[in-house]
Amino acid sequence: MTLNDQDLNECDKEPIHIPSAIQPHGFFLAVDANTMTVIAASSNIHLFLTFSAQQILSQPLYIFFPFLHQWVQEENNAAKSLPKIFTIESSQYIFYIHRNHMTLILEGEPVLNADLFPDTLAQSLVHETIGLTKASSIDELCLLGAQALQHLSGFGRVMSYRFDEDFNGWVNAEANTAPMESYLNHHFPAGDIPAQARELYRTNLIRYIPNATYIPVPLQSIVSEPIDMSQSTLRSVSPIHLEYLRNMDVASSMSLSIIVDGKLWGLFACHHPSPLPLAYTIRYYCEMFIGLFNALIQERLSNESLQLFFRLKNRYSVLKEAFQTLLDRSDLHTAFTALGSSWLEAMDSDGVCLLQNSECSVFGTVPPTSYIRELSSIIEPLHEKDLFVSHSLGDILLTDSISGVLSLIISHNPRTEIIWFRREWVKILKWAGNPDKATIIDQSQRISPRKSFETFTIEQRGKSIPWNPSHLLAVQLYKELGSIVELDNVNRTLKHQNQILIQQGKMAMMGEMISAISHQWKQPLNALSILIDSLTVLVDECDRNPKMIADIKQKSMKKIAFMSESMDVFSNFFKPDAEQTSFSIHQIIHEVYNELIPQLHAHNIEFRIDGDTALIYGSKNAFIQVILNLLVNADDALMEKNVKSPFIHCTLEQKDTEIYLYICDNGGGIPPEYLETIFIPYFSTKMYGTGRGLGLYLSKLIIEEHFGGKINAINTSNGICFILTFLAAHNL
CATH class of the missing domain: 3.30.450.270 (PHY domain)
Structure with missing residues (x-):
């Protein structure tokens, strides 16, 4: 029968940090930090010393251990003290101490031979640590770490055990010289190391079990609450874990935690097929080694992450x-x-x-x-x-x-x-x-x-x-x-709105253009009317003067042609996709001027074109619209202000690759406070009801979007001057 999720949760709740028992290879004392009274002791203390746990409970530490009392007072405020060897009744013991809140934990075990020669171990530690620097990858670093721990400790098999995101383990490196099964590249389920065990591994770099068949030694205590043994070296481990080791044919084990960024990244699992007594000093140097290894693997992983x-x-x-x-x-x-x-x-x-x-x-x-x-x-x-x-x-x-x-x-x-x-x-x-x-x-x-x-x-x-x-x-x-x-979405929305506005502007200008056409047609229509009336008078004379009839016909056809061209200009304006071509600015201005001659002459406006002949590339009809708009605006301004000797001067100038077109008048200019706003849609300087405020805005859009040019306006001493800038056609 396999374990269900609920049972696994029960395993995760096993209180392995308070077993109230130790392993038998040493003895345990708990002392109240305020009174220095012994509050707990392991039941096996009489096997090492000449008194029992019952004899020392509730007694001041100095009565039985005066040397320990002095040492404890000296180390009382230390987070973790260095171990120290004491001789008691001709036997040597190594003691280590740590503080757990208001409780001092003292643990001791018999001195083994290696404890007496720490210098040799220190040399081995330095040698093995230097060897780690040869690794070219994380897996190779783990392999060198496993080999180093095998050399330092004497364990037959040392596995580097790496956790995945679900805490399943993977053996990514192994040093195995014992007659033991190889688990290289094998995976172990997360349940093998429950959550509370992983937390203890995170806070304790080393855990040692010299004999997996040991019988736990219970603690005797005078306090009601169990002693927290999370940091205890001798703490007894879960019986399930001991059975797990025996099922793997492991008689002795030592685990060292690989910590990266404060988290449990993996373990070194050291196994031996037979019980392996290991001096505390060896374990202490193994713990120092794992600290150095952790710093190195942290650096390697950080460098790899940074490079990526x-x-x-x-x-x-x-x-x-x-x-x-x-x-x-x-x-x-x-x-x-x-x-x-x-x-x-x-x-x-x-x-x-x-x-x-x-x-x-x-x-x-x-x-x-x-x-x-x-x-x-x-x-x-x-x-x-x-x-x-x-x-x-x-x-x-x-x-x-x-x-x-x-x-x-x-x-x-x-x-x-x-x-x-x-x-x-x-x-x-x-x-x-x-x-x-x-x-x-x-x-x-x-x-x-x-x-x-x-x-x-x-x-x-x-x-x-x-x-x-x-x-x-x-x-x-x-x-x-x-x-x-x-920003792209905003620009595309604005562009779409501008396109709609252009179309709306064209529709709004239709009325103005119809008015302009009507104005242009008045004179030729009147002329045609006079010519038609004169035909009645000339009927009787046609036989005597046929040349006069031909002259009337020619004049009539010329007027009709002008009216037809006016309609062509009007219809071309509403074509959405005008043909792109190279054309002469000079020629376009003349064509527009010819269409406006009647009204410019009627208003006594002097018109002049100066400068070089220049070619630009783009929509001819769109450019006509711009010139027509600027000239009509100038005409309106001159008439509105009743200027004496009015003029409109157009000047072309080419500088390197750029062409400048100046269209200037003497209409008095625009108030400076309005000069920056004349290209904004629906802003107009014309008298109320006579302007839509779209002409200059549309002209600006055409110059910038159709021709990639610029249009600006400045006030001169006489009036306003529009400056249009283009790239010459041969440079496109």
Whole structure:
């Protein structure tokens, strides 16, 4: 019968820190730190000394141990004292002391030969520690550590036992010179070392059991509460663990904790096929060694993590620059998919997707889009600081081939999420015994560990390669892309609004243009009317003067042609996609001027074009609109202010690769406080009801977006001057 989850929870609750018993290779005393009275003692103290536990309980320490009393007072405030050798009745004992709240714990054991020659051990410690620096990888470092502990301690088999995220153990290195089974590359279930045992391993670097068949020695105590023995060297271990060791054919063991970032990263498990008495000094130097080893592995792991982080950071920097460049030229999803392989390298993933609202773009090995949307919905509340990570995706939502997911929400407005995927990592695991039967219950409901540690092979599925902490740190850099996405969204929204505004502006200007056409048609229509009336008078004279009829026809056709050209200009203005071509600025200004001659002459406005002939590239009709708008505005301003001797002067100037067009008048200019706002939509300086405030705004959009140029306005001594800047056509 195997153990269920509830029974395993009961195992985790076993109070192994208060066994009220010790191992028999030493003796134990507990002393009240205030009164220096003995409050607990091990029942075996009479086997080492000439008095019993009952004799010393409730007695001051100095009566039986005057030398210990003085030493304890000297070491009373020390967190952990150095061991010390004392001679009692011709026998030598090594004592060690630690403080547990208001209780002083004194433990002693007979001195062995090695305790008397610590210098030799110190030399061995230095030699073995230097050897660790030769390691080129973490696994090699663990192997060298196992070999060093084997040399220092004499244990026949030393295994480096590394924990995974579920606290299953994996033997990644082994030094084995004894006739013992090899467990290299084998896995051990988390239940082999319960949670409370792992916590004791975290706070105690070393745990020694010289004989796995020992009979625990109970404590005798005068206090009601059990003594906390968490830091005790002689503390008796769980009987289940002793049975576990015997089932592995281990007679003696020593465990040393590998601590990284304050957490239990792994263990060195030292085993021997027979009982192995080990001097305290040897164990003390092994504990010093594990402290040095922990510092070294911490440094190695930190360096590896930093190197990986900086590689990921460099990839991010390159990707960010490329993404921003592409985003300036295309939409978000096009820019994303164009950098598909870079997104995969960014997090060492197999697939990636960008999800913005309902639109999804993918690259590499990814689940179906419908699955991605469902997954995003499920994990949304599971994000912590906009990040969600898992290497066993099947626990959340079943999927084929994909098991790893790393999701980052880079923006909430609009909601934009990047999800990286990793394939399922199928691998064959060798377990030391059946992990599903790690603990069993017999007919009497007694819990016991498994009997067999024979290799049990399992195919692991449903998991990906775990995400490294450096990936989780580097992925936070991608939050910066949120501001880029948000700015891009704002710009595209504004551009869309501008396009709508342009169309609305064109419609709003239609009335103004119809009025302009009507104004231009009045004169030719009147002329046609006069010519038609004159035909009646000339009918009788046509035989005598046919040339006059022909002249009237020519004049009429010219007026009709002008009216037709006016309509062409009007219709071309509303064509959304004008043809792009090179054209002469000089020529366009003349064409617009010719259309405006009647009204400019009627207003006695002097018009002049000076400067070089220059070519620019773009929409000819759009440029006509700009020039027409600027000249009509100048005409309106001159008439509104009733300027004497009004003029409009156009000047072309080319400097290197740039062309400057100046359109100036003597209409008095614009008040300085309005000069910065004349290009804002719906702002007008014209009299109420005569202007829409769109002409200059549209002209600015055309110059900047169609021609890549600029338009500015300055006041001169006479009036206002508009300065248009373009790139010459031959430089495009």
